[in-house]
Amino acid sequence: MPPTTGLGVLRHEDPRLLERLRESASVIDGAVTSPERFEKWFSERCATQVHDVTPIPFASMRNWSFAEGSGNLVHDSGHFFSVAGLDVEVGDGPVRNWSQPIILQREIGVLGIAVREINGVLHFLMQAKAEPGNPNGVQLSPTVQATKSNYTGVHRGRKVVYLEHFVDVEPHRVIADVLQSEHGSWFYRKRNRNMLVEVGPDVEAGDDFCWLTLGQVQEQLRIDHRVNMDARTVLSCLPGIGTGTATDRGSGLHTGAEILNWITNSQATYDLGTTVVGLTGLPGWQRSDWDISHDRGLFFSVKAVEVVANSREVAGWTQPLIEPHGIGMAALLVKRIDGVLHALLHARVEPGYIDTVELAPTVQGTPENHEYLRGSVHEQLVDFAVRRQEGRVLFDAEMSEEGGRFYHSRSRYVIVEVGDDYPDQEPQGFRWMTMPQITWLLQHRHYLNVQARSLIACLRTCAS
Amino acid sequence: MPPTTGLGVLRHEDPRLLERLRESASVIDGAVTSPERFEKWFSERCATQVHDVTPIPFASMRNWSFAEGSGNLVHDSGHFFSVAGLDVEVGDGPVRNWSQPIILQREIGVLGIAVREINGVLHFLMQAKAEPGNPNGVQLSPTVQATKSNYTGVHRGRKVVYLEHFVDVEPHRVIADVLQSEHGSWFYRKRNRNMLVEVGPDVEAGDDFCWLTLGQVQEQLRIDHRVNMDARTVLSCLPGIGTGTATDRGSGLHTGAEILNWITNSQATYDLGTTVVGLTGLPGWQRSDWDISHDRGLFFSVKAVEVVANSREVAGWTQPLIEPHGIGMAALLVKRIDGVLHALLHARVEPGYIDTVELAPTVQGTPENHEYLRGSVHEQLVDFAVRRQEGRVLFDAEMSEEGGRFYHSRSRYVIVEVGDDYPDQEPQGFRWMTMPQITWLLQHRHYLNVQARSLIACLRTCAS
Numbered sequence: 001m002p003p004t005t006g007l008g009v010l011r012h013e014d015p016r017l018l019e020r021l022r023e024s025a026s027v028i029d030g031a032v033t034s035p036e037r038f039e040k041w042f043s044e045r046c047a048t049q050v051h052d053v054t055p056i057p058f059a060s061m062r063n064w065s066f067a068e069g070s071g072n073l074v075h076d077s078g079h080f081f082s083v084a085g086l087d088v089e090v091g092d093g094p095v096r097n098w099s100q101p102i103i104l105q106r107e108i109g110v111l112g113i114a115v116r117e118i119n120g121v122l123h124f125l126m127q128a129k130a131e132p133g134n135p136n137g138v139q140l141s142p143t144v145q146a147t148k149s150n151y152t153g154v155h156r157g158r159k160v161v162y163l164e165h166f167v168d169v170e171p172h173r174v175i176a177d178v179l180q181s182e183h184g185s186w187f188y189r190k191r192n193r194n195m196l197v198e199v200g201p202d203v204e205a206g207d208d209f210c211w212l213t214l215g216q217v218q219e220q221l222r223i224d225h226r227v228n229m230d231a232r233t234v235l236s237c238l239p240g241i242g243t244g245t246a247t248d249r250g251s252g253l254h255t256g257a258e259i260l261n262w263i264t265n266s267q268a269t270y271d272l273g274t275t276v277v278g279l280t281g282l283p284g285w286q287r288s289d290w291d292i293s294h295d296r297g298l299f300f301s302v303k304a305v306e307v308v309a310n311s312r313e314v315a316g317w318t319q320p321l322i323e324p325h326g327i328g329m330a331a332l333l334v335k336r337i338d339g340v341l342h343a344l345l346h347a348r349v350e351p352g353y354i355d356t357v358e359l360a361p362t363v364q365g366t367p368e369n370h371e372y373l374r375g376s377v378h379e380q381l382v383d384f385a386v387r388r389q390e391g392r393v394l395f396d397a398e399m400s401e402e403g404g405r406f407y408h409s410r411s412r413y414v415i416v417e418v419g420d421d422y423p424d425q426e427p428q429g430f431r432w433m434t435m436p437q438i439t440w441l442l443q444h445r446h447y448l449n450v451q452a453r454s455l456i457a458c459l460r461t462c463a464s
Numbered sequence: 465m466p467p468t469t470g471l472g473v474l475r476h477e478d479p480r481l482l483e484r485l486r487e488s489a490s491v492i493d494g495a496v497t498s499p500e501r502f503e504k505w506f507s508e509r510c511a512t513q514v515h516d517v518t519p520i521p522f523a524s525m526r527n528w529s530f531a532e533g534s535g536n537l538v539h540d541s542g543h544f545f546s547v548a549g550l551d552v553e554v555g556d557g558p559v560r561n562w563s564q565p566i567i568l569q570r571e572i573g574v575l576g577i578a579v580r581e582i583n584g585v586l587h588f589l590m591q592a593k594a595e596p597g598n599p600n601g602v603q604l605s606p607t608v609q610a611t612k613s614n615y616t617g618v619h620r621g622r623k624v625v626y627l628e629h630f631v632d633v634e635p636h637r638v639i640a641d642v643l644q645s646e647h648g649s650w651f652y653r654k655r656n657r658n659m660l661v662e663v664g665p666d667v668e669a670g671d672d673f674c675w676l677t678l679g680q681v682q683e684q685l686r687i688d689h690r691v692n693m694d695a696r697t698v699l700s701c702l703p704g705i706g707t708g709t710a711t712d713r714g715s716g717l718h719t720g721a722e723i724l725n726w727i728t729n730s731q732a733t734y735d736l737g738t739t740v741v742g743l744t745g746l747p748g749w750q751r752s753d754w755d756i757s758h759d760r761g762l763f764f765s766v767k768a769v770e771v772v773a774n775s776r777e778v779a780g781w782t783q784p785l786i787e788p789h790g791i792g793m794a795a796l797l798v799k800r801i802d803g804v805l806h807a808l809l810h811a812r813v814e815p816g817y818i819d820t821v822e823l824a825p826t827v828q829g830t831p832e833n834h835e836y837l838r839g840s841v842h843e844q845l846v847d848f849a850v851r852r853q854e855g856r857v858l859f860d861a862e863m864s865e866e867g868g869r870f871y872h873s874r875s876r877y878v879i880v881e882v883g884d885d886y887p888d889q890e891p892q893g894f895r896w897m898t899m900p901q902i903t904w905l906l907q908h909r910h911y912l913n914v915q916a917r918s919l920i921a922c923l924r925t926c927a928s
Binding site: 010011012013108110171175176177179193252253254256261267269273338340354355 | 639801802
């Protein structure tokens with residue numbers, strides 16, 4: 001633990017934190033939980049946590065209904081989330097205005113991983129957790145995933161275990177605590193707290209929980225649909241993994257000041273207008289008894305499911321889920337420039353972002369949608385397929401987005417290292433950034449989008 | 465100028481920037497513009513830029529009107545800004561819900577100061593600029609103050625001079641570029657870009673402009689209503705003045721990680737709901753031919769003015785202005801703890817903030833309003849009056865808020881250094897922070913509110 005000094009004495013950041021994290025990243029075998037023990041525990045959890053998820057007509061939902069007037073899909077309590085409509089106008093791009101369903105969720109939840117030193121090595125308390133939308137049931141999740149509704153008891157379920165270590169945390173135990181956005185194409189201005197907290201020796205792993213070293217968690221990241229989105233985004237906010245010190249942020253193709261200028265300029269000048277409207281009569285979308293879908297079958301649909309579970313805060317429930325169509329692609333090109341690893345990030349506009357633009361992977365899109373929507377993303381997807389053949393694939397796994405909101409969402413996360421022949425000069429809207437620079441930005445809210453954060457967590461499995 | 469290297473070569477932040485800024489802060493006399501020459505220039509500008517500002521009934525406004533239905537005060541072009549209503553609900557405090565007029569301004573403007581090395585010393589290009597709401601006409605302003613409407617020519621006025629140095633800036637010239645909020649009690653989610661850009665020797669000062677060293681600008685800050693709000697907020701975003709290096713951010717009463725945890729926790733847990741509504745029928749407010757005001761005469765009123773000017777982008781116009789009632793107080797307590805200067809910042813909720821909470825001065829409020837609204841701010845104002853008697857007053861000046869939106873707004877900005885007898889232990893919602901920590905936060909958007917930023921610019925006149 002870092003020393004806790006009382007008030008009245010100046011304090012410093014734990015100078016050993018980065019070293020301790022690197023140490024934890026290097027331990028894969030023979031830690032508290034052996035690989036065999038982990039696999040046994042995880043299989044047991046998968047067998048125990050069975051979610052029976054069945055699509056149902058909207059009319060069969062309990063406590064959820066379409067509000068009179070707006071036609072928004074809302075919960076009786078007024079909590080959790082709702083599905084409304086969004087009118088979007090942009091000044092640029094292949095499509096200048098559109099309407100779409102959007103998830104409204106004002107409450108800020110906590111995504112938190114507890115970290116504890118055991119036998120001199122930092123261990124992360126990972127949870128095996130089923131979510132109704134997961135394509136494979138159980139995934140490795142943060143210690144805590146709690147909305148305010150969760151922990152204020154609106155859904156009258158069981159108490160969220162370990163939550164007290166995050167909500168009433170002693171400040172010196174906090175490794176990271178930062179608001180980050182989620183999918184700006186599906187959520188309107190949603191943010192969650194991403195927290196890592198160092199706990200004391202009194203904290204033990206319950207049945208659904210397991211202590212893993214950072215190296216072990218990173219191994220799991222390489223397995224399809226194994227580590228959930230919430231865990232990936234929390235891991236991305238770890239300070240300094242694969243980086244030098246804070247002062248190194250300037251040594252890259254661009255300085256820190258130049259990167260901030262580029263981001264601010266992108267945010268300030270892009271012309272985007274959004275208006276939250278009712279779901280009723282949304283142009284281009286139609287509602288049937290079973291779903292709300294796009295006229296051409298593109299993008300996603302909104303549906304309802306019945307969930308029967310035996311191991312969650314409540315025994316069974318119904319809820320809406322968003323079902324993305326097609327398999328998404330989130331791809332990052334990386335390159336060593338003067339020996340320093342750079343990642344090519346894209347200043348991407350999504351209607352749900354608070355600041356209009358966030359930094360996204362080099363390529364992000366769903367090929368099925370962009371077959372119809374010819375434009376820059378389509379070209380990028382085609383170009384990326386070529387780069388993938390020529391370059392060195394550092395990472396390639398299929399992963400899910402949040403299973404509490406998305407039904408069988410599947411995205412391919414790929415990292416390709418390109419060679420010296422790939423140009424240093426960026427196309428408009430793209431910048432090469434070093435890992436220390438990205439880590440520096442991830443201390444603060446809303447710079448990197450959720451797909452980029454996932455990829456950064458994955459990239460660190462190669463770089464550390 | 466920092467060296468401009470081409471792409472393909474790793475670059476570092478200008479290691480001499482802090483030293484050059486400190487040097488500029490130390491030069492008060494005998495620089496390019498002598499104190500005498502400055503005073504002569506400023507008096508001439510005051511005599512030349514005469515604004516004749518007359519309150520008029522709303523019905524006499526040109527191009528402004530109350531929209532049908534909503535009753536919002538809007539410009540015919542749909543640009544500039546509008547005045548709408550806001551319904552606010554909070555979970556805590558003396559008043560749990562209220563309605564109020566609020567300024568909507570979606571466009572992000574540029575507030576920019578050009579900086580140039582002349583005779584080896586950095587000089588800031590300050591503008592003498594009259595605004596209709598200023599109590600005293602002309603104030604020292606940034607090189608550029610431009611809304612998007614300004615520079616896209618919506619108001620068909622003259623071109624904004626020097627704007628090209630900010631809009632089409634070469635990245636290596638950028639010293640700072642960050643989005644910052646403005647008054648969250650008067651604006652809904654308004655942000656402006658705060659920019660400092662180093663320009664080359666080809667840039668000369670026009671008639672309304674003057675090159676001043678940082679030391680000279682800081683001297684002007686101590687004069688009542690001399691340096692405008694826009695210049696103060698841009699100056700607050702200067703990197704590293706009065707600080708050590710970035711790695712020093714941890715040595716204070718709290719570490720950087722602890723401060724981020726405290727801020728994130730404040731933003732995530734405070735319960736605030738806002739809904740933009742029409743101005744018509746706003747509870748507690750009444751509209752006459754001449755103003756929109758609160759039933760008890762508190763807070764502020766909305767009025768209309770006719771402006772006849774001889775030295776602005778357009779020759780004459782009418783516009784709405786907000787007239788705050790009473791003289792505001794923005795006061796900062798500072799204290800040396802273990803020899804290191806700390807400022808006591810308050811996590812303050814205002815309905816117009818994007819993230820609900822921003823860091824504010826120790827005390828911020830208008831005594832006239834809080835005579836009626838007894839509660840913590842009233843107590844803080846009373847307590848501050850005592851501290852002011854006992855402590856050492858480092859700074860005390862009356863200043864205006866933005867004269868393009870606010871009519872004769874007056875606020876007292878005061879900094880008091882308290883002694884060892886003042887407790888290190890903070891009340892709930894307050895934290896002591898060092899200057900390096902505050903400067904570190906000011907690199908990024910929306911951490912410090914506009915009043916706190918003004919006070920930080922003022923505090924640096926004492927600390928540097």
